Amino acid sequence: MKKLAMYVFIDALGWEIYQKYGFMKELAPTCQRLKTTFGFSSAADPSILTGRYPDEHTHWSSFMYDPEHSPFKLLKYLELLPSSLADRGRVRHYLSRLIKWAHGYTGYFQIYNVPFKYLPYFDYLEKYDYFVPGGILATDTIFDWCVEKGIPYYCSNWRQSETRILQENKRAISEGKIRFCYVYLPHLDAVMHQHGPFSNATEAKLKELEAEISKLYRFAQRIYQDVQLYIISDHGMAPVKDSFDLMPLIQKLPYAYTRDYLAFYDSTMARFWFMNPAAKRDIIDLLQSLDIGTLVFKEDMKDLRVGFPHDKFGELYYLMNEGILINPSFMGNTLLAGMHGYHPDAPHSYSIMLSNQSIPSNIVSITDIRKTMEKCLE
Ligand SMILES: [Zn+2]
Known part of the structure; x- marks a missing residue:
């Protein structure tokens, strides 16, 4: 029987948001609340892929004190720029791209709003893309594991738009060769940062995601006899x-x-x-x-x-x-309406797993997601 494990990752789809708005209740009726890891996505995403905690896979905050290895040494001269220019988001965005290109970094890279004069004291963690196999993290990811076991899979390219990501997943599924796909949908996070987790914009975005995921799932059912659908998230979002x-x-x-x-x-x-x-x-x-x-x-x-x-x-x-x-x-320096990165026990920190499969009761943390993936691919 042809089987596909479809893991749909939705950034910041937390338990509290699920309680309020519901999501995919028809196609993925089983649900479980998952505890997130302390920190930001730079810690949580590797925790999902490795099934390990940050103290094991070694990724935590993006910026770390390490003047010796700082890729920002030359940036201190930019402190001389007038602050009206230096603080402009667009200037910092292009600078980030320039540094990324100059060093050959492949990871998610941003200098955000860090003052230029302080940047040379810090190194940046996510230099390389851990979604591609190759042992960037201290412990293996599900993609490393698939390569080792010879399991054909498709992982979304996080640099693409959500529309394109959905198209590319559909294309990979249509060939009928993969056993596992990781559908990466990051945009809900941005919507909730801007409008707050409990907002009309969140509700509208969830409706849109529900329609798109349902379409992709039904398409997969035409190619595969058994589609095991899992919807997962890294953390929630607090107002x-x-x-x-x-x-x-x-x-x-x-x-x-x-x-x-x-x-x-x-x-x-x-x-x-x-x-x-x-x-x-x-x-x-x-x-x-x-x-x-x-x-x-x-x-x-x-x-x-x-x-x-x-x-x-x-x-x-x-x-x-x-x-x-x-x-x-x-x-x-803008006051956002939603934020994550609080204590993992804070009510809005919790993440979710939704599925059309039964979820064992020992799946309680985002570090347990990996176990369910391996089980599907056994
Ligand atoms: Zn976020």
């Missing part, structure tokens, strides 16, 4: 309730960036490195006096399965409470 301008508070302390400490301001957390113990003490005191987030120490990181044998991702972390955004941050 943003408030923002907090953290950077000036830290800057007001009598310590100098790079001499006494270094900080990286992600949108939902701040990460610190210290050269001066007094700076560490005072920054901890300051953060502890705020009621907008919690300090995350190295022991907590270990429990969250993001403990690493080095401090490149940070020595100390300050994680914002769900729904509060650090704004402006090194990631941007």
Whole structure:
């Protein structure tokens, strides 16, 4: 019997959104809530593909403290640009493309809003595309596994538009040779960042996705006798309730960036490195006096399965409470309506798995998705 495992990945389709709007209930009636990994998509996506936690596959935050290996050394001269030009999104977008091209990077690469003068202290994690097999991560991905087992598959090209991705998956399915396809649909994430997770725009996007996935599934049923459909996600999306301008508070302390400490301001957390113990003490005191987030120490990181044998991702972390955004941050200076990257136990962090198959009760984390893939392809 000709079988196809169709895994449809929808970025940020979380449990709470599913509860509110429902999704694919007719074709994928079984559902399970999945716990996400701590961090951003740069940690969660590899966790799905490897079935491992970040402390095993080694990918966590995109920017890490490593001045020696920083690909941004020359960018400090751009600090001389007038800030009206340097902060323009388009300028930064083209610069990102230029650096990517100059270094031959194939991964998702963006310099976001990181100040030019600080970039030379940081290395960038996602230099290479881990969706193609070849052992970029410390543990193998499902695609490495397929290559090893000689299982023919099709993985979407994340650089393409959703329309094109759907077309290319359809083309691969039409040939009837693959046993597994990974349909990568990233756009819902952007819609919810902009309009908020509970919005008319989200509902409309879900309707559109439902129609497209149903069409692709029904098409696959004409070629394959058995299509095992799984809809999966990396994390949820929380409505943003408030923002907090953290950077000036830290800057007001009598310590100098790079001499006494270094900080990286992600949108939902701040990460610190210290050269001066007094700076560490005072920054901890300051953060502890705020009621907008919690300090995350190295022991907590270990429990969250993001403990690493080095401090490149940070020595100390300050994680914002769900729904509060650090704004402006090194990631941007627009107040978004939705955000993810909060604590994995926060209500809106949870991801989902939907299927037309029964989902075993031991599938509870995004790191368990891989097990279901292997089972389908046995
Ligand atoms: Zn996102």
